[in-house]
Amino acid sequence: MGELRTRSLRADEAEAFFDVFSAAFLNDSLKSSGELYGPAFRMEHAHGVFDGDEMIGGAARLEQEITVPGPAQCPVGAVTGVGVAPGNRRRGVLTALMRAQLDALHENGTPIAALFASEAGIYGRFGYAPASFESHLVVPRGAAFLPTAEVDGRRVREVGREQGTEIAQACYSAAAAARTGWLSRSDGSWQARVLDWPAVRSDLSAPRFAVHPDGYVIYRAKRAWTPRGPAYQLHVAELVATTPQAYAALWRYLLDFDLVAEVHWRKAAIDEPVLDMLVDPRAVDRRVVDGLWVRLVDLDRALMTRRYAAPVDVVLDVTDRFCPWNEGRWRLRTDATGSTTAIRTEDAGQLSLDITDLAAAYLGGSALAALARSGRVVEHEPGALVATSRAFATDCAPHCQEGF
Numbered sequence: 365m366g367e368l369r370t371r372s373l374r375a376d377e378a379e380a381f382f383d384v385f386s387a388a389f390l391n392d393s394l395k396s397s398g399e400l401y402g403p404a405f406r407m408e409h410a411h412g413v414f415d416g417d418e419m420i421g422g423a424a425r426l427e428q429e430i431t432v433p434g435p436a437q438c439p440v441g442a443v444t445g446v447g448v449a450p451g452n453r454r455r456g457v458l459t460a461l462m463r464a465q466l467d468a469l470h471e472n473g474t475p476i477a478a479l480f481a482s483e484a485g486i487y488g489r490f491g492y493a494p495a496s497f498e499s500h501l502v503v504p505r506g507a508a509f510l511p512t513a514e515v516d517g518r519r520v521r522e523v524g525r526e527q528g529t530e531i532a533q534a535c536y537s538a539a540a541a542a543r544t545g546w547l548s549r550s551d552g553s554w555q556a557r558v559l560d561w562p563a564v565r566s567d568l569s570a571p572r573f574a575v576h577p578d579g580y581v582i583y584r585a586k587r588a589w590t591p592r593g594p595a596y597q598l599h600v601a602e603l604v605a606t607t608p609q610a611y612a613a614l615w616r617y618l619l620d621f622d623l624v625a626e627v628h629w630r631k632a633a634i635d636e637p638v639l640d641m642l643v644d645p646r647a648v649d650r651r652v653v654d655g656l657w658v659r660l661v662d663l664d665r666a667l668m669t670r671r672y673a674a675p676v677d678v679v680l681d682v683t684d685r686f687c688p689w690n691e692g693r694w695r696l697r698t699d700a701t702g703s704t705t706a707i708r709t710e711d712a713g714q715l716s717l718d719i720t721d722l723a724a725a726y727l728g729g730s731a732l733a734a735l736a737r738s739g740r741v742v743e744h745e746p747g748a749l750v751a752t753s754r755a756f757a758t759d760c761a762p763h764c765q766e767g768f
């Protein structure tokens with residue numbers, strides 16, 4: 365085995381990149397995924413690791429914006445397409461890719477990186493932590509709403525892909541800017557989201573679009589006939605509404621669908637409003653798993669981009685094994701006007717924590733006070749923990765219904 369070299373890729377290396385990606389996921393149909401994902405990202409933003417002339421590992425990133433608490437928009441490196449060809453694993457290929465990628469984001473001033481992890485044990489060592497959680501919901505057909513749920517009576521109608529995408533794009537952009545954890549989307553990302561692509565279709569129908577004047581739902585159907593009758597499933601890809609009444613109308617539409625036994629949504633928020641609208645919330649199957657993983661690339665930029673729930677003045681003593689430029693003591697200070705500074709200080713640390721703890725708390729997904737109970741965050745000055753934890757808290761749980 366030769367010496368490994370890591371470098372950014374050229375546009376003409378897309379085929380080799382997607383070959384590695386498909387080999388890594390043991391899925392031959394991903395070889396053609398360049399068609400699907402190609403328009404979403406630029407190959408020059410991807411890195412490859414080479415053994416001689418052979419590409420044996422790759423990692424890409426999309427340059428997008430994420431809504432952070434405030435709400436405020438923050439540039440994010442959305443990491444995707446990470447894979448190392450079988451037979452080349454545990455040689456440090458991923459480590460080299462993460463090194464190159466985080467150095468590039470640091471150099472170009474992108475404050476945070478984010479990803480969905482295939483396996484939860486991989487990314488903590490590189491400073492990532494789960495920053496949002498998602499619910500897998502299964503709601504039975506016909507589930508009744510409480511009288512407090514007001515359903516907008518205007519009609520929900522089915523439209524084709526082209527019209528549906530146009531309506532969805534406008535509605536999504538209006539909603540995303542206010543929802544912590546939602547990402548901006550390029551035309552390429554939209555294309556990847558709405559195409560009917562066999563590799564991701566599995567046993568589901570092509571995406572279907574149902575629209576309302578103030579919202580939309582993109583879903584796929586799974587047909588099933590049983591001796592007791594039809595038992596179709598509807599699988600929600602995303603449901604977006606700009607008013608609570610439209611949200612209720614879209615859910616009512618799904619829950620009252622003929623032939624259907626269950627509505628599934630794998631990427632619902634953990635505080636999804638439908639859970640508070642049902643007469644019988646126990647009828648819902650709900651499983652919570654990690655969602656978006658975040659890495660603070662530049663701690664100071666990241667901390668200064670978001671807003672805080674309360675004024676705070678605290679010295680954080682931070683460890684960061686993989687990005688040492690974040691290590692050390694930082695004074696985070698916000699005032700009642702929302703003005704925030706995060707600067708290096710020689711003062712004694714009031715809280716000791718790792719960069720992964722700040723990532724976990726960054727969008728409001730985990731409380732620093734809870735992380736302290738697990739021993740990850742240590743308080744050195746009484747009162748510092750509660751004050752800082754409250755400042756990081758958000759009204760609604762962060763959520764990200766992307767799948768990159």
Ligand SMILES: CC(=O)SCCNC(=O)CCNC(=O)[C@H](O)C(C)(C)COP(=O)(O)OP(=O)(O)OC[C@H]1O[C@@H](n2cnc3c(N)ncnc32)[C@H](O)[C@@H]1OP(=O)(O)O
Pocket residue numbers: 388389443444445446447448449452453454455456457458459460479480481482483485486489
């Ligand atoms: C954002 C995304 O795209 S997520 C998709 C990630 N890709 C996949 O899951 C595809 C299948 N898996 C792979 O391609 C590879 O196994 C990868 C990318 C997960 C790991 O690549 P490798 O080159 O083997 O990793 P590398 O040798 O750099 O390992 C670094 C460390 O991570 C650990 N590690 C690597 N993979 C895993 C894993 N799946 N679970 C737990 N630990 C892991 C290694 O043991 C090593 O630990 P050490 O530093 O204590 O020795």
